[in-house]
Structures are given as C-alpha cells and as structure tokens.
Amino acid sequence: MMGVPGVPGTKTGNPREGQQVSGIPTTPDRPPQAARVLGETIRAKLRVSEISSQAELARKAYCGKNTVSDLVNATRPMPWETVKKIAETIDGSKEWITQVQELWLLVDREWRELNQPSDTGGGTVVMGRIPARAPHFVARDQLAQLRQTLQDSPVAVVVCGMRGAGKTQIAAAYTREVIVTDEPGVVAWIGAETHDSMLGGLTELATVLGVADPDGDPQSSARRLRNHLNGARGPSGVLVFDNATDPDFLAEFLPTSGRVRVVITSTDRAFTSLGELVDAKEGFERSESVQYLATATKLDDPQGADGLAKELGDLPLALAAAAATIVQLKLDYQQYRDKLAAQPLPTVMRRQWGGYERAVDQALQLAIDTVIHAAENGGADERVRWLVGVMAMLSPDGVEADLLDRDDESDFQTHAAIIWGVEGSLLSWSAGGRVLVMHRLTGRVIRERAVADGTLDAFAADAAAVLAPRLFDEHQAFQRRLEGARLVDHIDALTTITGQHEAISSDTRTPLLAHRRWATRQLIRSADTTRSITQAHHTLTDSERILGPSHPDTLQSRNNLANAYQSAGRFREAIPLFERTLTDRERILGPDHPNTLISRNNLADTYESVGRVAEALALFERTLTDRERILGPDHPNTLISRNDLADAYKLVGRVAEALALFERTLTDRERILGPDHPNTLISRNNLADAYDSAGRLAEAIPLYERTLVDSKRVLDAGHPHIAMYRDNLLSARKRHRPQS
Numbered sequence: 001m002m003g004v005p006g007v008p009g010t011k012t013g014n015p016r017e018g019q020q021v022s023g024i025p026t027t028p029d030r031p032p033q034a035a036r037v038l039g040e041t042i043r044a045k046l047r048v049s050e051i052s053s054q055a056e057l058a059r060k061a062y063c064g065k066n067t068v069s070d071l072v073n074a075t076r077p078m079p080w081e082t083v084k085k086i087a088e089t090i091d092g093s094k095e096w097i098t099q100v101q102e103l104w105l106l107v108d109r110e111w112r113e114l115n116q117p118s119d120t121g122g123g124t125v126v127m128g129r130i131p132a133r134a135p136h137f138v139a140r141d142q143l144a145q146l147r148q149t150l151q152d153s154p155v156a157v158v159v160c161g162m163r164g165a166g167k168t169q170i171a172a173a174y175t176r177e178v179i180v181t182d183e184p185g186v187v188a189w190i191g192a193e194t195h196d197s198m199l200g201g202l203t204e205l206a207t208v209l210g211v212a213d214p215d216g217d218p219q220s221s222a223r224r225l226r227n228h229l230n231g232a233r234g235p236s237g238v239l240v241f242d243n244a245t246d247p248d249f250l251a252e253f254l255p256t257s258g259r260v261r262v263v264i265t266s267t268d269r270a271f272t273s274l275g276e277l278v279d280a281k282e283g284f285e286r287s288e289s290v291q292y293l294a295t296a297t298k299l300d301d302p303q304g305a306d307g308l309a310k311e312l313g314d315l316p317l318a319l320a321a322a323a324a325t326i327v328q329l330k331l332d333y334q335q336y337r338d339k340l341a342a343q344p345l346p347t348v349m350r351r352q353w354g355g356y357e358r359a360v361d362q363a364l365q366l367a368i369d370t371v372i373h374a375a376e377n378g379g380a381d382e383r384v385r386w387l388v389g390v391m392a393m394l395s396p397d398g399v400e401a402d403l404l405d406r407d408d409e410s411d412f413q414t415h416a417a418i419i420w421g422v423e424g425s426l427l428s429w430s431a432g433g434r435v436l437v438m439h440r441l442t443g444r445v446i447r448e449r450a451v452a453d454g455t456l457d458a459f460a461a462d463a464a465a466v467l468a469p470r471l472f473d474e475h476q477a478f479q480r481r482l483e484g485a486r487l488v489d490h491i492d493a494l495t496t497i498t499g500q501h502e503a504i505s506s507d508t509r510t511p512l513l514a515h516r517r518w519a520t521r522q523l524i525r526s527a528d529t530t531r532s533i534t535q536a537h538h539t540l541t542d543s544e545r546i547l548g549p550s551h552p553d554t555l556q557s558r559n560n561l562a563n564a565y566q567s568a569g570r571f572r573e574a575i576p577l578f579e580r581t582l583t584d585r586e587r588i589l590g591p592d593h594p595n596t597l598i599s600r601n602n603l604a605d606t607y608e609s610v611g612r613v614a615e616a617l618a619l620f621e622r623t624l625t626d627r628e629r630i631l632g633p634d635h636p637n638t639l640i641s642r643n644d645l646a647d648a649y650k651l652v653g654r655v656a657e658a659l660a661l662f663e664r665t666l667t668d669r670e671r672i673l674g675p676d677h678p679n680t681l682i683s684r685n686n687l688a689d690a691y692d693s694a695g696r697l698a699e700a701i702p703l704y705e706r707t708l709v710d711s712k713r714v715l716d717a718g719h720p721h722i723a724m725y726r727d728n729l730l731s732a733r734k735r736h737r738p739q740s
Contacts, residue, residue, distance in 0.1 A: 035074035036401075037132075037429050038103040040419055042086070043072045049090050061089040080104055095136065095295065102133050105180060124237065126179055127205050128189030129398040129430040131172040131437060134320070136296040138288050142170050146263070146278045150174075150238075155254065155262040155275025166316040167265040167280040171240050174263065178238050185237030186260065191397035192244035196492065196531055200485040202253060207482065207718060209235075215720050216481065216527030222253040229255035236260060243396075243440070247271045283314040292316075293333075296323035304333030311337065311359050317439055318360040321367035324425040328370050340366060364445045371424035375417065383413040384420050389459035390466055391427065391438040392446040393497055395489040398435035403466060403490075451501060460498050461508045464515060467491065471518045475678065477525030479716040484522045488535070491519045495538075509546055513539065513553060520560040527720070529568040536561035550588055552595070555581055559599060566602075571610045578603040592630050594637070597623055601641060604648075613652055620645040634672050636679070639665055643683060646690070655694050662687040676714050678721075681707050685725055692728075697736040704729040 051057050058068045063082065071078055071086060080101070087100040142158070149156040158167045178187050186209065190201035199218040206212040206225040213220035228234055236259040244250055244266045251274060254262065264271050284292065289309035290302055296319075299305070312318040326336050340362050368388065375381040391399055404414055418436065421427035428437050438446075450456040467490055472480055495516060498504045516539040523532035540557040547554050562577035582599040589596050604619035624641040631638050646661035666683040673680050688703035708725045715722055 035077075035107045038083075038100070038107050039072040039074045040422075041100070041103060042090070044419060044423055045090050045096070046072075051090060057086065057089060061086045077107070099133055099135070099137075102176065102180070124179060125186045125188075125208055125235075127187070127208055128201060128240075129191070129435040129437065130175050130179075130187070130189045130240075131168060132429045133173070133176065134169055134316075134428065135425075136292055136323070137169070137173065138284065138292050139173070140166070140170060140280075140284070140288060142278050142280055143173050146170060146174050147177075149276045149278055150261040150263070153276045154256050154258075154260075155264065156278050157271045157275045158263060158265045158278045158280055159267065159269050159271065166283060167267075168242055169316065170278070170280055171242065171263045171265050175238055175240055186235045186239070187237050189240045189242060191395075192241040192250060192264075193396065194492075195246065195249055197395070197397055197489055198241065198244075198250065198253075199531075200482075200489065203485070204482050205239075212718060214718070214723050216478065218528050219530065226253050226255050229260045230258045232258070234258035234260060238263060240265070244268070244271060247274060250274070283316055284309070284319070286310070286314060289314045289319055292319055293323060296320070297326045297333075299326070299332060301333055308333050308337060311340070312363055313360065315360055317441055318363045320425040321363045321442075324423065325363075325367050325370045328374050328424065360441070361445055364442055365449065367424055367426060368446065368449070371420050371426055374424070375420045380413055380416045380420060383417040386462055387414065387417040387421055388426055388438070388446055389450065389455070390463045391421075391436065392443040392450070393459050393463035393494050394466075395486075395493045396438070396440045396443060397489065398430055398437040399490070400435055400486070402434075403470060404436075447497065451503070454503070456501055457503060457505050457508050460494060460504055460512070463490075463494050464508065464511050467494075467515055468511070471515065474518075474521050474525055477522050478527070478719055481526035484526055485528075488519045488522060488531075491515045492535075499542075506546065509542075510553075513543055513546065513557075516542075517553070517557055517560055520557075520564060524560075524564055524567050527567075529564070532564040533561070533568060533570075536564040550584065552589065555584055555588070556595070558584075559595075559602065562602065562606075566606055566609070571606055574606050575603070575610070578606055592626065594631065597627055597630070597637070597641075600626075601637075601644065605644060608648055608651065613648065617645075617648050617652070620648050634668060636673070639668055639672070639679070639683075642668075643686065647686065650690055650693060655690070659687075659690050659694065662690050676710060678715065681711050681714065681721070681725075684710075685728065688732075689728065692732055697732055701729070701732050701736060704732055 046054070046057060051060065054068045054072065061068070063086065067078070067082060068086060071083065083100065083104050084097065087097055090096075146156055146158065158170055172189075175187060175189065178185075186205070188201070188205045190198055190205070192198040192201075199222055202222040202225055203212060203218045206221040206228075209225065209228065211221075211224045211228045213224060229239070234255075238261050239255065240263045241250060242265050244264050245268065247268070247270045250264070250271075254274060256262070262275065264275060269277075283289075286306065286309060290305040293305040293308065294300070294302070297305075308322060309319065312322060322336060322340075325331070325339075326333070329336075329339075331339070340359065371388075372381050372384050375384045387404070390404070401418070404418070418427065421436075422429065426438065426442055428439075429435070430437060447456060447459075450459050467487065470487060472484070477484060491512075494512060498509065498512060516535065520532055520536040520539055523529075523535055536557070540554070540561050543551070543554040543557040558577055558581045562574045562581065565571070565574035565577070578599065582596070582603050585593065585596040585599050600619050601623045604616045604623065607613070607619065608616035620641065624638070624645050627635065627638040627641050642661050642665045646658045646665065649655075649658035649661065662683070666680070666687050669677065669680040669683045684703050684707045688700040688707065691697070691700035691703065704725065708722070708729050711719070711722050711725050
C-alpha cells in the first residue's frame with residue numbers, strides 16, 4: 001500500500017515555484033521535416049540550373065506543374081520514380097541523384113510513420129540526430145576501413161587530430177548505409193560530448209526499446225539498455241557515440257557482447273582502449289581534397305585546388321566553407337586565396353599559432369560574411385545574423401527546426417535564412433531533416449567574432465527568447481521528459497557560454513536564470529536526480545552572485561535545491577535549506593505570502609520523511625489553515641495541504657480524521673480539476689490506500705481499479721505511477737477474502 005511520492009498532492013510532493021508557461025504543441029498537419037528539406041534542396045538546385053522556372057521544369061520532366069509544386073512545397077508524398085525524373089531533369093549526375101534518393105528514403109519513411117504511427121512493421125528503429133549526407137561527399141578510405149573493422153570487432157573508434165577533420169561524417173555515412181538496408185534492428189546516434197547529453201540519448205533509446213528505468217533514473221536506464229543490447233536476444237544495428245570526451249564514463253554503459261555494433265568518434269586517442277582504431281587523421285588526403293573542390297566548385301584547375309587544400313590543411317570543414325564562398329561569389333581559386341589573405345581576424349582570434357589553423361578561421365569568417373552579404377539582396381541578412389547567432393549559442397548536438405519557427409511574419413524569413421545557411425555550409429541538416437546542426441568549430445568562430453564586435457550579449461538574449469515559449473508546464477514533465485531533456489541541453493549550453501564572458505548583461509542573465517530554475521524543476525519531476533542537484537546548485541550559486549542572497553528568485557533557487565535533495569532522499573541536506581528558505585521568506589515576503597506557505601509545507605513534508613512527525617503535523621495544520629484563509633478552500637495548493645495533512649494523520653494513527661480529509665480532497669479535486677486530472681488520480685489512490693489501512697478492502701479495491709484504468713488512459717505509457725497503482729491493486733486483491 002503506498003501513496004505516490006514526488007508529485008503535488010502527496011505526502012512528499014508540492015508545487016514548484018516560478019512562472020509556468022504552457023508548451024506549444026507541434027501541429028499535426030505540417031509535412032514531415034525531411035520532406036521540407038527535400039523541397040528546399042530541389043528548389044536551391046533549380047535556382048542555379050539553366051531551367052528558368054518550375055513551369056519549365058514541369059514541361060521538361062513531362063509532369064504537371066502541380067507535381068513540381070507539391071514536391072518543392074512538401075505538400076504530399078510522392079513515388080521515387082516521379083522524384084527521380086524531376087531530379088534528373090535538373091541535373092543528371094550520379095552524385096546529385098544519390099543525394100536526392102537518400103533524402104527521399106527519409107521522406108518516405110516519415111510519411112509512412114505519420115500515417116501509421118504505431119506500426120513499425122518490424123523495421124529498423126532509428127533514433128538521434130544522424131547527420132545528413134554532406135554535399136559533394138567524398139567516400140574516404142576510412143569508410144571502407146570502418147565497415148571491415150565492424151565485421152571483425154564489436155566496437156570501432158574513429159579518431160582525428162582536430163575538430164572539422166571529418167570523423168563524424170565517416171560515422172554518419174556508415175550509419176546511413178545501415179538505415180538504407182532497412183533490416184530489422186536499431187540505429188541510434190548519441191551526442192557524447194557531455195555526461196548529461198550521453199545519458200539523455202541513452203535514456204531516450206532505452207525508452208524507445210521499452211527497457212528504461214520505471215522511475216526515470218538516467219544512469220539506471222543506461223545500464224538497463226547496455227544489458228539489453230548485450231543479451232543474446234538483443235537487436236542488431238549500430239550505436240554511435242559522437243564527439244565523446246570521457247572514456248571512463250562511456251565504458252560503464254558500452255555494450256560489447258551483443259549483436260549491435262558500436263562506433264565512437266573522438267579527438268582523444270584514449271578511446272582506442274575501448275575498441276579498434278579507425279584513424280581519420282587530420283582530414284582528407286590531398287587527392288580527396290582536390291577531388292572535393294573540383295566537384296563542389298566545378299572549377300577545372302587541379303593545381304589551384306591543390307594550393308588551396310594545402311593552405312587549409314585539407315580540413316573538410318574549411319574546404320566546404322571555401323567551396324561555398326567560391327560558388328556564391330563566382331571566384332577562381334587564386335581570387336579566393338587573395339580574399340582569404342585579406343580577411344581580417346578579430347584580436348581575440350589572433351592566436352599564436354601559424355599555418356593552416358589561422359587560415360581555417362579566416363575561411364570560416366569569409367564564409368559567414370559571404371552568406372550574410374548574399375542574403376542582403378533578399379532582405380534576409382538580419383535574419384541570417386539572428387539564425388547563426390542563436391545556433392552558435394545553443395546545444396552543438398543540434399537544434400530542432402521547429403524550435404526556430406515563429407507564429408508571425410518573420411517565420412518566412414527564418415525559412416529563407418536556413419536555406420542561405422545550409423547552402424553556405426554554415427549549417428547542415430540531420431539525416432531525418434528535423435534538426436539543424438552547426439559544426440562546433442563554426443560555432444566557436446561565430447562566438448569569438450561576436451565577442452570582438454560586442455554582439456554576444458544580443459545572441460544570448462535571442463537564444464533565451466527562442467527557448468522561453470517552449471518551457472512547458474511542469475505537470476507535463478514526465479510525459480514530455482525526452483523533449484524536456486533536449487531543452488535542458490540547450491539551457492546548459494547557453495549557460496556555459498554566457499558563464500565564460502563577463503560582458504553578458506544582467507538583462508540577459510536574469511531571464512536565463514529563470515530558464516535554469518525551470519530546468520531544475522523539469523529534472524526533478526522527470527526523476528533525473530543527479531543532474532537536478534547539479535543544475536540546482538549551480539543556479540543557486542549564480543543567483544546569489546547576480547541577484548543577491550535575499551532576492552525572491554534566489555530564495556526560489558534555494559527551495560529548488562532543497563527539493564532536488566529531497567527527491568534524491570538526501571533529507572539531511574534538504575532540511576537546512578528548507579529551514580533557511582522559510583525563515584528568509586517570512587522575513588522578506590511576509591508570513592502570508594503564497595511562496596512562504598509553500599516553504600512551510602515543504603519543510604513539514606521533509607520533517608515527516610525523517611520521523612519528526614510532531615513538528616510536521618504542527619506545520620501542516622498551520623499551512624492548511626492559512627491557505628484556506630488566504631487562497632480559499634478550492635485553490636489547488638489548499639487541496640495539496642489538505643492531502644498532506646491527511647497523510648500525516650494516517651501516519652500517526654488518526655485514521656478517522658485522515659479519511660475525512662482524503663474524502664473531501666477527492667470530491668473537491670473531481671469538481672475543480674476534473675476526474676481525469678493526474679492529481680485527482682493521486683487523491684483517488686490515496687483514499688483507497690487509507691481505506692486499505694483501515695481494513696476496508698471492499699471499498700479500497702474499486703478505487704484502486706478505477707485509478708489504474710484511468711491512469712492507463714490519461715498518463716504516458718511509461719509513467720511510474722501506473723506501475724505503483726497496479727502494485728497497490730494486486731496487493732489489495734491478494735489480501736481480500738470476500739465473505740460467502
């Protein structure tokens with residue numbers, strides 16, 4: 001028999017404070033993102049071809065104008081034969097048709113998933129932000145080496161000497177090959193640059209495969225996933241840990257004995273202790289660089305390509321930026337190198353090194369300028385600046401395109417800015433077409449440039465504003481925990497960047513602190529206890545420094561840290577924080593302020609958890625009396641107090657008083673919140689539990705049954721309360737002996 005811990009209206013749960021902003025749901029009638037990417041790719045190719053319009057393309061491809069329009073506007077699904085005919089009319093090259101086919105395969109998969117969301121057909125489970133095929137992709141020798149290595153070994157480690165050398169594209173090319181084979185199995189791409197991002201990805205995969213920890217603990221979910229993949233009946237497929245940084249941490253969660261193959265990409269050769277080495281070196285071989293430049297620029301000048309490749313150190317990222325600039329400005333190689341030599345570097349970027357590292361920074365700077373200037377003709381230059389600034393401030397693992405959408409006239413400009421960014425090699429799409437990715441090296445250059453010209457603060461403010469409307473109500477935290485984890489990743493990235501620069505204004509830091517308080521509550525509610533404590537501690541430290549120790553938001557941050565400790569069962573650390581917060585709130589806000597009442601209820605709850613029941617009862621009774629007087633008898637927080645006091649009465653054997661309060665709370669919640677509200681389900685379970693404790697099993701069992709049935713209908717399938725409600729019902733049934 002048990003109540004439900006960690007949620008409002010139970011003996012351990014209370015509402016977290018702060019503004020609660022409803023999330024904006026994804027509109028179901030929008031086409032799949034991959035279809036939009038395919039349409040944009042066709043449109044961009046058409047713009048640089050000799051075909052003057054969509055109407056001319058339709059005539060030459062022997063199809064209707066509506067067919068071309070539907071393709072570029074992602075209006076409806078379309079068979080490959082039709083897409084291929086249109087693509088070949090624009091450009092018959094094998095490379096172009098391969099690029100279009102790879103996109104179409106993703107589009108087709110998305111349309112089928114959209115129309116049959118519950119039917120996977122026993123096919124491959126694909127998860128994560130797999131990079132799409134890079135334009136003018138060069139099949140390097142390391143790709144064949146990776147294929148061979150994974151035939152002989154369960155783990156391969158793709159290592160390169162510096163970022164931008166192409167290790168991720170090698171892993172992505174292999175991963176896309178596995179997807180296209182469409183054999184049953186699992187394909188997952190995990191960003192492994194931080195512990196939190198890696199655990200978040202592993203938890204998401206564990207959830208998809210149905211092996212996640214029922215209580216939501218990320219490390220437990222990651223271990224359960226490892227054990228599942230190691231088993232003889234585990235799925236085949238590939239698991240990629242991209243940009244890994246900590247070999248000891250990754251080793252704990254690494255599957256090594258099942259049918260799934262593992263690829264680790266890193267710049268750290270210590271990872272070779274975990275698997276067989278595939279060396280991506282410092283980038284392309286010179287012949288690969290020359291081949292890439294010739295294909296991308298259409299210039300027939302092998303000697304000029306060789307000279308440029310040498311200057312850029314054969315680094316794929318820099319070569320892509322150079323090729324995009326050459327095409328956009330219609331330059332030859334020497335003209336580009338002259339521009340490159342004249343490209344100024346901000347003081348902050350004038351490092352002591354020489355050689356190609358400096359040229360790489362200059363190439364990326366020149367690519368950024370070229371894209372912005374080119375966008376001026378369409379009036380999109382300011383939106384391009386906004387886009388690259390936001391992308392450079394958020395998670396380097398990628399930004400969901402829907403996060404950048406706005407419900408005003410600027411949405412079209414954002415769409416145009418994305419096209420400019422992708423065509424200029426500043427951005428790329430994930431293979432699924434839902435996520436935009438900016439290379440970490442490109443992001444670093446943009447931020448350093450922003451420091452030099454004083455725009456970093458504006459970029460940070462823009463990024464915080466993008467996130468603000470997406471921070472959903474905390475009562476949806478567990479149901480939307482995967483989405484919440486991605487939002488927390490963005491908040492963490494923005495926090496790390498702004499923490500490195502004193503020039504960030506208080507006007508920017510203050511709303512970011514509010515985002516971080518939301519992140520703490522989200523992590524607590526989704527049972528990510530370790531990460532919630534770290535998040536809460538850092539937020540409190542920064543809040544005390546920026547706002548002062550007595551600011552109401554600082555008190556809220558302290559309350560959040562106490563809640564994080566309490567949720568982790570670390571009551572000895574929670575109690576002093578709750579006590580100090582209550583004292584400060586009574587002094588600063590007054591004894592009747594709603595937040596003061598929350599602090600009093602939180603402290604009572606923690607006292608009860610450590611057996612200080614007499615102190616808890618006194619605080620619970622006072623809080624309920626004050627809330628009924630100040631907030632009214634029907635306020636949700638008043639109902640929480642009534643429920644918590646009932647639970648305390650039950651604990652000390654005052655069963656009759658407990659039952660009366662539980663019955664009233666359930667009646668009021670059904671009337672005020674509705675019969676399906678999660679808190680109403682909690683009250684019904686708690687009343688059943690009280691009847692059970694009083695030996696009234698005949699009354700308890702129907703309530704347990706109804707609670708379980710309703711929870712399956714209302715809550716997310718993996719919600720831990722469902723398992724708890726089921727256990728309560730089964731336990732009661734075993735003990736119930738109906739009289740004959």
